[in-house]
Amino acid sequence: MKALVLSGGAGTRLRPITHTSAKQLVPVANKPILFYGLEAIAAADIVEVGMIVGETAKEIEQAVGDGSDFGLKVTYIPQSAPLGLAHAVLIAREFLGDDDFVMYLGDNFVFGGITDLVDEFRKDKPDAQILLTRVPDPTAFGVAVLDEKGQVVGLEEKPERPRSDLAVVGVYLFTPGVHEAVRSIEVSPRGELEITDAIQWMIDRQHDVRSTVISGYWKDTGNVTDMLEVNRTLLEGLEPRIEGFVDAESEIIGRVRIDAGAEVRGSRIVGPVVIGPGSVVVDSYVGPSTSIAENCLIRNSEIEFSIVLRDSSFDSIRRIEASLIGRNVTVTLSPRVPATHRLVIGDHGRVQISS
Template identity: 65%
Template structure:
């Protein structure tokens, strides 16, 4: 069995971060989201991975290399534009050959990995196996409809009126039968070749499509809220480790990782928190569920429930929370200016303004 990892999306929901960075490389607990997926694939025993890349291919190739760091052999497959998940399968046809494969979306995060799902597919070998989970707003996802026996009878991509609350998790397992389905597809109203349409083709062709509903944690890390939530979850599993320098007046509370070369001075750090190598924290407070990347400086400031990427400087800005801050950003205090209120008030209004 092989693996196909899709990492060619543009990440519009994470802009402006993704104007300059691949969304799959935005870090969770100081490790790119894509790396968690590659590690999950390696745990299944799969070794050959086709990595579909787009405009950010140079950055992803530099980060992943030949895959040997993950115990994998990576072949890069260039997608000229994000034309849909099924298009990723289409351009990978020669790489995949006639083997079964798992398709993994590079910006997804699944607790517990996919080893059991791969083993189930290998044992039963349906034409396709999908993973589902209940979501609050299924309009944002591919949605599955099941019959009374739990069999898949229909799929829709981002429907305006969903037929269920069961969203497709970004991991699919396919036999070579999917290639015939993909070859028959026409672009959807979104201008993309939809993997949901390919699976629907398999269903209508009378082939076996199985589904399992997962109850564990899954996130599509496509927006800031989800990135912060996944970061929180990963940090929950931290083991305390202080390899950097912490002065005698600083306080380190709970599960905190201070990487080699990091320095904490006159500061309080309350875990779970990770502080990257070469970062300096001075006269500051770092609160729970915060990841500070390598080579950053935080001075006279407070950070809470946030992700700060490599090389960023934050100085004298008071409290920052629930934030995602990119690479090599400078955040400083502004010069104090007089406050003013701009009002448009109807007749006979009564307004109280604090001084």
């Protein structure tokens, strides 16, 4: 069995972060979101991985390499433009051959991995298997309709009027039968070859398409809110560890990991928090659900429920929360200027000005 990992999207909902960085490499709990997917694939005893890459290909290749750090063998497959998930299957035909495969969206996070799902697929061998989860707003996802027996009878991609609240999670399993399906469908009104259309094509021709409704944690980390939520969830399972320097005036509370080379001086750290190597926190408060990457400086500031990427600094800032801060960012106080008022008031006017 092989894996096809999609890492070619532009990440428009995470701009401006993704103007200069691949969305799949934005870290949560100080590790790129893509790495969690690769680790889940390796844990399911899959070795050969095809990586769909686009305009951020060099950055992805530099981060992942040949896959050996994950126990994988990675083959890069360039995609000229993000033309849909079914298009990714189409261009990966030579790599996939006649093997079964799992398709995993590189910016998705499935808590607990995919091992059980892959084992079930290997045992039962349906033509396709999809993961579903209930969401409050299905219009942003592919949506599945099940019959009274729980069989998939219909799929729609981002429908304006969803027929159910079951969203398709970004993990799919296929036998080689899907290749005929992706060759047979037409481009959608969105200008893409939709994988939901390919699966619907299989359903219409009586292929065995099964679904698993998961009640566990899943997130499409396509926006800041979801990135912060995944970060919070991962940090809740953080193993506390202090390998860096913490002075006697500092207070460390709860699940806190301070990596080697990091320093905490005169500060209060309330976990779950991770502070990366080379980072320095001085006379500051770092609150729950915060990840500070490597070589950052937090001085005389307060920050919580946030992600701070590498080489960034805060100096005398109160207070930061629910924020995603990019690489090499500097945040300082602006110079204080005298408060003034410029007025042009007509005859008989009445004006009240607060101090």
